[in-house]
Amino acid sequence: MKPNYPNRVTLAHLPTPVERLERLSKHLNGPELLIKRDDQTGLATGGNKTRKLEFLVAAALAQGCDHLVTTGAPQSNHCRQTAAAAARCGLGCSLVLRGSPPAQITGNLLLDRLLGAHLYWSGSRPGSERIDEVVANLKAMGRAPYIIPLGGSNVVGAAGYVLAMRELTEQLAALQQNVDFIVFASSSGGTHAGLVLGAQVYGFRGQVLGMSVDHPAGELMRNVSALATATATHLGLGTLSVADSVVVNDDYLGDGYAQVGDTEREAIRLLAQLEGILLDPVYTGRAMGGLIDLIRWGAFTRGQTVLFWHTGGTAALPAFADKL
Ligand SMILES: *Cc1c(COP(=O)(O)O)cnc(C)c1O
Numbered sequence: 001m002k003p004n005y006p007n008r009v010t011l012a013h014l015p016t017p018v019e020r021l022e023r024l025s026k027h028l029n030g031p032e033l034l035i036k037r038d039d040q041t042g043l044a045t046g047g048n049k050t051r052k053l054e055f056l057v058a059a060a061l062a063q064g065c066d067h068l069v070t071t072g073a074p075q076s077n078h079c080r081q082t083a084a085a086a087a088r089c090g091l092g093c094s095l096v097l098r099g100s101p102p103a104q105i106t107g108n109l110l111l112d113r114l115l116g117a118h119l120y121w122s123g124s125r126p127g128s129e130r131i132d133e134v135v136a137n138l139k140a141m142g143r144a145p146y147i148i149p150l151g152g153s154n155v156v157g158a159a160g161y162v163l164a165m166r167e168l169t170e171q172l173a174a175l176q177q178n179v180d181f182i183v184f185a186s187s188s189g190g191t192h193a194g195l196v197l198g199a200q201v202y203g204f205r206g207q208v209l210g211m212s213v214d215h216p217a218g219e220l221m222r223n224v225s226a227l228a229t230a231t232a233t234h235l236g237l238g239t240l241s242v243a244d245s246v247v248v249n250d251d252y253l254g255d256g257y258a259q260v261g262d263t264e265r266e267a268i269r270l271l272a273q274l275e276g277i278l279l280d281p282v283y284t285g286r287a288m289g290g291l292i293d294l295i296r297w298g299a300f301t302r303g304q305t306v307l308f309w310h311t312g313g314t315a316a317l318p319a320f321a322d323k324l
Pocket of ligand 1: 153
């Protein structure tokens with residue numbers, strides 16, 4: 001059972017390191033903690049979208065497109081990485097951001113501008129309507145737009161995390177390191193779907209546990225299962241059932257998406273001050289905060305090993321300064 005990967009462009013710095021969180025492990029007195037540094041993938045500060053964009057941009061180029069269009073929240077890491085990928089490959093980039101422009105242009109939004117992306121705001125209208133308008137305008141100007149969905153989470157993008165699981169299993173084999181759990185932030189589901197499928201393809205024996213950032217568990221599990229199944233077909237793996245291995249924890253949704261609370265604040269400070277590693281306020285702060293809480297409740301035993309997959313997002317930190 002070997003995936004048939006489509007072409008990809010080279011954007012990421014790979015393999016990203018696997019490191020031990022010795023001081024944090026000691027502090028929590030629980031399982032041994034490792035971290036996979038996908039905050040170091042590159043593309044104007046890195047993050048998980050870089051692996052997806054390697055396949056998405058290659059697909060855009062193969063279709064003769066000259067402009068990337070995507071969408072997200074005002075502090076979207078995905079949008080910033082898409083803008084960087086477009087610049088790197090000589091493509092235009094238009095971003096449709098939710099809501100209206102904030103008073104302060106900072107964090108990812110500042111980087112979007114520096115990277116030369118065209119910014120559009122959906123205001124109170126549905127984002128899809130605004131995207132259709134932007135795409136129609138580009139076509140009227142003779143451009144060939146390629147539309148990337150929210151988070152790059154379709155079968156093309158998810159392939160990036162199937163491949164990432166090959167990378168991780170090779171690293172763990174070289175280190176002769178066993179991992180019982182992979183824990184990470186899950187939202188639009190592409191990372192999760194890719195990891196679950198990759199785990200099956202490359203024989204990873206531990207559990208892949210997605211910490212939901214914004215969706216109830218049932219909804220996210222359905223999205224991830226459907227995307228993983230479709231991605232298996234896309235990669236020529238036939239019909240694979242992965243539903244049983246899609247596991248979601250939604251206990252840490254707090255006050256909702258991008259609402260920073262004590263969970264995020266504590267996790268960000270602990271990682272910064274014990275390990276010199278920055279987490280982000282929206283995704284990895286929440287997922288790590290949940291992991292820390294689960295460890296305190298005894299959900300993992302001392303003999304086990306948990307790998308936290310850092311998905312990036314640190315460029316958003318300045319935009320949340322007053323909440324941190
Ligand atoms: C987008 C993002 C995620 C979630 O990844 P999905 O594939 O959308 O589930 C996690 N962490 C960070 C920092 C992100 O930007």
